[in-house]
Amino acid sequence: MSRSSAGFAERSIHSLLDAVDYAAQAEKRAETAGLLQSMDARLKLAGVLLVIIAVVTSRALVPIGAVFGGAVFLAIASGIRVRAVATTVWIPALLFTGVIALPSVFLVQHGVRSAAFLVSRSITCATLSALLVFSTPWPALLKALRALHVPAIAVTILGMTYRYLFSILDVARDMLESRRSRTVGVLSGAEERRMAAAAAGVLLSRSVLLSREVHFAMLSRGFRGEAFTLENRPIFPRDWAYFTAFAASAACVLWFGR
């Protein structure tokens, strides 16, 4: 059954599996050896953010193109397959932004240049974000957020959200698969909507129960409402060298793109 003609259960199972697969691939890539993987997560996050901000600020196309080239080089140097970046980042970004940018060629003054800005900026930033995720395990990325002064409680909630995301994903997938296995024939639109609402409602009820269980488990382990994060590994001179390279790139983009 094709995805377009599939029912609510099939389509949603596909979406859930895609998300699990994407996250698993990102985790797997983050654990392999490579240039970006060896860098301290805090400095890497700060460096990538600096470059993204510089790309968004640039008023010229050439510096944005240069950053895109640099990002492709970094992907290769970090053992991240360009094909994987193309399928997970470039094609979706190009399709989404391309559809939005294309009419501007005809509707807006200097439309071609404007469309080029929109497409190049969004694809370059998406590539940099993907490199960050593909080279950094999620827990390390969350701890790095603390370096940007994101409150500890927000970081803790984000970390727990990621953990329970997969727990609820499993529940949702099992529920939809069991429902699909008990469904004979084709459901009408109204029946499918009822099924979707019931699935979301069941997940909601179960989530409340889960949050209570987690709460009691946390209390039993001494949680008193304060959130702490473990210290990261020490920063080595090599990390500072990488960060300097990122910062210098951002400064160049700002200078040439002013």
Place this chain on the structure above:
Amino acid sequence: MHIPDGYLSPATCATMYGASAPFWYAALARMKRALHTQTTPLLAVFSALSFIVMMFNLPLPGGTTGHAVGVATAAIVLGPWGAILSISMALVIQALLFGDGGITAIGANCFNMAIAGALVAYAVYRLISGRAAIGAHRRVIAAGAAGYIAINFSALLAAIEFGLQPMLFHDAFGAPLYAPYPLRIAIPAMMIGHLTFAGLAETVLAAGVIAYLQKADPELLEATAPGAVRSGVPEVQATWRRTRPLWISLGVLLALTPIGIVAAGSAWGEWTPADFANEAARRQIARASRSVQPPAFTPHGLRQLADVWTSPMPRYSAPFLRSAAFGYLLSAMTGTGLIILAWLLFSWLQRRVRDGAGGVP
């Protein structure tokens, strides 16, 4: 509606982060005050749930499908502050881990969908649901409307942010640097999709989940339904208590109706054929019509149609009553009573139709 990087200028992104920060701070403070140690697990689990619900491919009327944000559902179950935080967390994970929405645009995306969306959804839900019982059909309608209005409000905010970009930011050649379309294009382009598909998806999810929870887990709806009619209180008694001030006001207004006698002459346009032959009445018509003289004779149409229907209580006084004041009072009571009777009949018919439709197992 997840705005990617590069669509908004750094200044806009910084402004939207700045606009979101106080709401995040206030929401976290309120949640911690209300739930203390329960805040962290509750928000973590609900953020994960919000993320997953956003991935549901909802079947919409007309055979198409769509994704919902689930902001109305979260606002109804968790309240606006809990919804702000859980939807924000889900959006942050979507941006950081899955690249859905830009990192620089997290502030804007959270402001549009999580903050404005949650506050609007909550306000609409409370306004429409009022004090209706937890299981009332009105709450399902309120949830659907809340979802529809909230997602469209969020889309409107995003469209305004897009539309402002070409006005404020362009390069030396005049080419727009960010989202290229002006407000006159950005708003309709964004709203068409949201007024139809995205709005429907949000309505289907919110109304469907609330209808489900009413039957399966009504306790989850109680937090945002203060003053809702309890199932233990008879409905008639509760309705009377709720509408008592209205009935008292109506009684006072009825008692005051004889004041109408004090007003001299006829209301403008409510003239009878006899008024056109009466000199005093003609002067009053001219005075009320900015000195425009009425026709010399009674208009032909008025003369013909005036006698088609003769009211049993012409000019608010029954022929058998001598007191004009009592006639006014009696007319007011009769008219009000007839309107109430008509509404009772209408409600009875509506209930019968609904029970007939839903009564078949």
